[in-house]
Each structure stands twice: as structure tokens, then as C-alpha cells.
Amino acid sequence: MTQSTPLAPGHRKPPPPRPPLVTSADVLGALAILSAVAVIALWVMNQGGPASLTTLDRAMGSLGLLTGLLASDLMILQVVLLARIPWLENAWGHDLLTRRHRWIGFASFWLMIAHVILFALERVSRQPQTALDALTRVFITDSWMVFATVGTLLLILVVVTSLRAARRKLRYESWHLLHLYSYAGIAATFPHTLGDGADFHQEWTRLYWWALYGFAFAVTVLYRLAWPAWRSLYHRMRVESAVAEAPGVVTVTVAGHRLDKMKTASGQFFIWRFLDGPGWSRGNPYTLSAAPTSERLRVTIKAAGDGSERAARLTPGTRVLIEGPYGTFTARQRTQPRMLLIGAGIGITPLRALLEDSPYEPGEATLLYRYSHDQHAVLANELRDLAARRGIELIFLPGPRRADNSWQSADLNHPADDAQALTALVPDVARCDIYACGPPHWLTAVRKAARRAGAHRNHFYTEEFGW
Template identity: 55%
Template sequence: MTDTRTQVLAVPWQSTQPMPVTRPRRKTRQALIADLLGILALGSLVLTTWIWVRSGGYLQTFVYPEYAIGSQALLTGLLSSNLMVLQVFFLARIPWVEQSWGHDVLARRHRQVGYWSFWLMIAHVVLFAIERTEEPRGDVFGALWALFVTDPWMIWATLGTLMLIVVVVTSIRWARKRLRYESWHLLHLYSYLGMGLAFPHQVFDGTHFHELWTQIFFWGLYLSALAAVLVFRLGVPLWRSWYHRLRVTQVHQEVPGVVTVSMRGRHLDRMGTRSGQFFVWRFLDGPGWSRGKPYTISAPPRPRSLEVTIAAVGESSARAATLRPGTSVLIEGPYGTMTAERRTRPRMVLFAAGVGITPFRGILQDSQYAPGEAALVYRYTDDEHAIFRDELVELARQRGIDLYLLPGRRRGDGSWLPDTVLDVAGTDDYVLERMVPDIADRDAFICGPSPWIRSVRRSLKAVGMPERNVHHEDFAW
């Protein structure tokens, strides 16, 4: 497709130095680890349920119905606390967990499990309240006051529950849209405090903590989650930041509102970073430095340098343009699985929109592929906002990349194409097959806004690409 009216550009290959090619092989180790971790998570829930059954929960529910409400209250509480611990593990930044599942998958599981845990917690509270107040002619207010305030450790459990309710409410989509990311993230941290306040009433007053082996299981579950947070969310990032000693060396404007921050450090190759991965960055440039933001590296990692390209879409990201050389940088990472190592086939096609081009710059520069085996579809609003455009054109000429530049505003009806291709007959799927006729026989990598990613995925599914060959990571919060 070279119709200048649609502004879809195919750049021919004019390479004089062919690159060595290594055919990708299907990676199975990470999939096996992911399956094992899933089995362990489900196993903890099964064991928790069995502890409830062994303690008489089944009999109390189905044989002695007068105890059914209290028994179900205990079960929902146990399962809720177990799921809360799994939430912590999902986003504890444990390296082999991140590498196996991918950050975006873990974030979705974290959110999904969080809602399950929340409703089980609400059921736990409501069922116990019903049990306490079902006595005829009883003092309802006194019973509830004792349950939520004066019973041992219950005031702390009540405060913890209220904190968790606030966290869940602010995590609903309509609420998130009304909060800045920094405010939402700060509120989200209160979930740790909420879980901590609810913990004592389970340990010191819980029916299922009386036997030694159940104490070992629950204490082991909670303490291992705490250790994971302390080690991988605090210890490892602090050690890496001290050891590698990253400093800002230059801030360069790519296009209006987008800058590339270049940094230097020491022994950066020892982190094993791959193009397409991201770090959580904290630039020590003044108040607000503690709020980390995830950005993908935008150039192949070097032993002494890293680059990240940042679009000004919020208060924190806008501050990147004001960074001064010498500013110290704290890092968490590297994270992410959207790397060339995930390829299962020699040929690949990359879809980028806006600042989503940043991971693909590095992937295209340091990955191994033959001429014609890589295609890049790049969507942007106009030439003024086309990040790395000239560099990508030159890279395409050198490496034999099929490059399709798609400027223009996004057309309606959930399309991932720009409005400049409205005169092309056919659907998104038809245009995609014209661009890349062998699309179903490639791996696809996608990076951009969440709605745009979903649109591209729908088209890929329609043209016959297997889901296992579609790779993306979504950082929308």
C-alpha cells in the first residue's frame, strides 16, 4: 500500500550489511513456571477450605443449620484473607513471577482477585452481624457494638475494613478517572495498612489458629507475603539503585511534549535488561520524587547507559523536561515480558501508537531478523508528533523493515486506523491484510493506549492470528 492519499508508507530495504539471524524458539520454561505458580495459588485456597471443613465447618453448615451463618462467616473471612495475600504476591515484583506472567497480566489478576476478596470480606462482616443480632429481643446495638468495637482486636479490624473499602471504591473505573494517578496510588497504599490492622483479630482470636499446623500455614502465608514486599519492593530496588548509581546526563526534546532522558550508571549490563522492558523510575529532583512511574526503555540497554522517552501526560511526567544533569535516579526493575525473546516465529509485526513506539525502537535495533521478517505499523496524530520518525525510516532502510506510517486522528467506531484512510474500501481487518498479507503467520507486538490495543487485537483475531502470538503490556492504571 503506497497510496499517498492514505499516507501509508512502505519503505523498501536498501541494506548493505545483512544482519545474522537466529530463528526464535518457543519458550516453555516461563509458561511452566506460570502454571506452577497458578497451581500453588489455587492450592492455598483449597487448603484454606479444607482447614474450615476439618474444623467442623461442613457439619455446622449442612448438619447443624443453627450454626450455618457463623460457619459461613468464618469461611468467607478465611478465603478473603487468603485472596488478599495472593494480591500482595501478584504485585510484589518477584522476578520469576513477573517474568512468567507479565506485569499487565499480574495487574489484571490483582484487580480481579481484589474484588473477589472484597465481596467475601463484606459477606464475612454481614454474616457475623446477622449471627450476633438474630437473638430474639436482644440488644441489637449492643451486639453490633461488641462485634465491631469492644471484642478483642475488633476495633482494629473495623478500621482496617474501612480502609480497604475506601481503596476498593477508589479503584472503580469511574472513581479512578476522577483522581490523579499520584493520589490514587497513595490511597492504594492504605490497603497494606488495612490488611495489617485486620490481621491481629484472625491470629489471636480466630478459631482456625488454635492448632500448630494451621498456625504454621497461616503465619507462613502472611510472613512470606510481608517478606516478598520488603525484599522485592524495597530491598532489591534500594540495593540496585545504590549499586548502579544512575545519574541523568541529558534531556532531549523529541517532539512537543515528549522528551528523552539519557542516564549513565555502572555495571548496568549485570541487570540483564532487554529491549522492551520497563523500570519504575524515581528522579530525585525535589518534592514528589517518591511517586514512581513506569516507563519503558527507549533504546537498547548498554553497560553504562539507559534511555527512557516520556510524554507529558500528568504532573510527574511533565517534570521530566525540567530534569537537570546530575540528578540521581532510583529504579525498580527491569520488569516486563514484551521482548523479542517471546517470538515464536521468525517473522513479526509491531503495532505502535503515539509514545507506544518507545519499546519498539530498541527491539528493532538489537533483535535478530532477516530483511522482510519485521514490519512496523506506526500510528500518530501528525508529523510534528511522530516520535523517532526519521530515525525509524533510516533503520527500515538499513534493516529491511516494512514500515507503515499512519498519521491522522483516529477514526470512529473503535477503529485503530487514522481518519486519513477513510477512502480505503473495507474494514480494519481488510486494510491490515493488505498491509501485511502473511499477518497470520507472524508474532504481533502491540503498544499504545488501552482502547487502541483492544482494537488492534480484534483485527488480529479476525484475520486468524492465534492469541498466543499476540504480545502486549498495558500500563493503564
């Protein structure tokens, strides 16, 4: 439905910004790569590089050291990526940071495993007659090695529980608690790295590694603990209401003091902790479902774990702790003349907020909303009201998915090809900034269809509702 009504003052669309030649994301990416290059350079200077690979025994020891140093560097980089540093979040966005954190995590894990195996083989090759004794020393009795072994086991636990098959069987709260063990694992390996790492024996190399570890520790304490604690105290946030929207879905409105000072934008999310009893310490990420104001924030939550199920029982006055705002899924990214929003299920929530206060003229925004059953059409009445007020083309797509690799609903008379169906609904899709929110596999189908329909990848923004 479309209605051409004039925009209120302040909603006029600004001219598209000119993209900079070099972004902060480019600079940060270069620094991350440079840290790995620096580690390899340290290995070459201290071990001789390829010259240390002349015999099997020396090669195993030298490569064992290199893989250990690279694993340490990538573990530090992992911590920094998810330290919630504002300029890092603004440059890359939380979804991209999370994906890169995951990739780097698996890379550091396999480098760590290679490090352990290479040093074990080196010790055994030196003492083949007393292999068990050699392994005992390298894993337990040598200086700080028992701590390193415990730390390695903790990191293995974190990696195993991060596999998709394992995550599907865990509640979010359980997975998050297990994931925090990575900090303990990294801390447990640190004394061994300092004590036995050959590249720590020179003053300037020790300074380099201490600076890396110190930076990671400092930004983690500052942005994951101190800054959120101060903000929560300053803004004095409390639950104002909790209203059921649909089976298993509740909208929570939170009131607070000077919330505009956080400079929150529609499409962003916070880590929320409601002080309603046991379990409050486990934070959950929820995206705003209404445009933020100076006095109120609103989220719409679907029950998917202990924390989200408790949201339905929240009472007015419950105190709230927050981390954020995070994410780049905002209208600040816009460069195209039109705006296409595509949501599935509870993924409609950030799109509803974006539609409320983003700058666009009547007829310049289209919303495609896919859901399985009418009872799952969360916030449908609010969307109809917004469409009437702001001239949005609103298209509901009810019913089950056509196929696991399709974004479409099976009940609709659209072309079977996903790209053709998208073009039939939105003929000028190539001239749109596309905002899509929903489950990861569904988003993949949307992205493929949009690319085939002519949309540029730089005009496609996503928010995954999954973990």
C-alpha cells in the same frame, strides 16, 4: 519503506524455541489455586463443612468464617502478585499480573464484605432486642475489632479508587498513594484474624497462616525495598540529558555503572524515581525507548501527571533510583518467522527499542505507527533511520481513529473492517509474532482484528500504556 541490507553480526535470528509442556506460569497458577483449596479444606476440618450449615444461625457464622478466610488468602495472593518477584514477573509478565491482581482484589473485597455482613447478621439474630449493642461489639469493642474495622474501611477506600470511573478523575500519583493504604488495611485486620479466627487455634493451622503472611511480608520487603535500593546504589545512575521530542514529550538518557549486569531487554520497563525535589518518592513506570547498553538507559516520557511533567525540567547529574527491569514484552517471546509491531502515540517507545536490537532479517519486520497529528509522531526520524538500516517496512497511520472500537485511522483509504484492513497492510499476519503497545481500549481493538485475521493468541504480546 523497505531496504534489504545485511544484518550486522550478532543480529542473526536464532531458531524458534520449542515451547515446554509445563511452564513456570502453570506451576505458579496451580500453587495459587491450591492455596484457596487448602483454605476450604481447613474450614471443612475445623467447622465440619456442610454439616455446619444445619441452622440459619450456624450457617451465617460458618459461612462468615469461610468468606473471611478466603478473603485473607486472596489478599495475601494480591500482595505476592505485585511484590515484583523476578521469576513471577518473567513467568506471567507485568500486564497479566496487574490484571489478575485487579480481579483477585475485587474477589477478595466482596468476600470480605460478605464476611462482615454474615457475622453482623449472626450477632443480630442472636440478640434481636439489642441489635445496636451487638453491632457495636462486633465492629468496635470485641478483641481487636476496632483495628479490623479501620482496616476494612481502608480496603474499601482502595477498591473504590480502583474503579475505572474514579481512576479517570485521579492523577496517577494520587491513585498510587491511596493504593498503598491496602498494606495498612491488611496489617490492621491481621490481629483480629489471629485472635478470633477459629482456624488459627490449632498449631499446624497457625503455622500455615503464619507462613503465608510471613512469605508475603518477606518478598515485599526484599523485592520492593531492599533489592531496588541495593541496585540503585550499585549502579550509581544519574541523568545525562533531557531532550524535548514533541509538545509534552521528553527523552531522558540515564548513565550508570555496569548496567549490563541487570540483564535488561528491549521492551522492558523500570519504576523510576528522579531525585529532583519534593515528590521524588513517588515512582513512575517508564518503558525503555532505546536498546539498553552497559552504560546507558533511555526513556521517552509523555506528560500525564506530576512526575512525568517534572521530567522535562530534569538537569544533568540528577540522581536516579530504579526498580526493575520488569515485563515480558521482549524478543525472547518470539516463535514465528516474521515480526509485526503496532503502536499508538507514546506507545511507540518500546517498539522502537525492540526494532533496534531484536533478531530479524531485512523484510521480516513491519511497523504500523498510529498517531493523531504529525506533531505527535514521536521518534519518527529515528524510526525512518532504523527502517533504512535494518530493512523494516514502516507504515505511518496518521489522523484520528475511525471509531472508538477501531484501531485504524479515519483518514486512510483502507477497508472499514479492522481485520480486512490489517490483512491488506500485512498479508501474512498469521505468520507473525505481534507486538502491540498503546491505550487499553485501542489494544482490545487490535487484538480482535488480529485474531479475526488469523493470528494465534499465543503469538500476540501487548504492553498497556494506561493505569
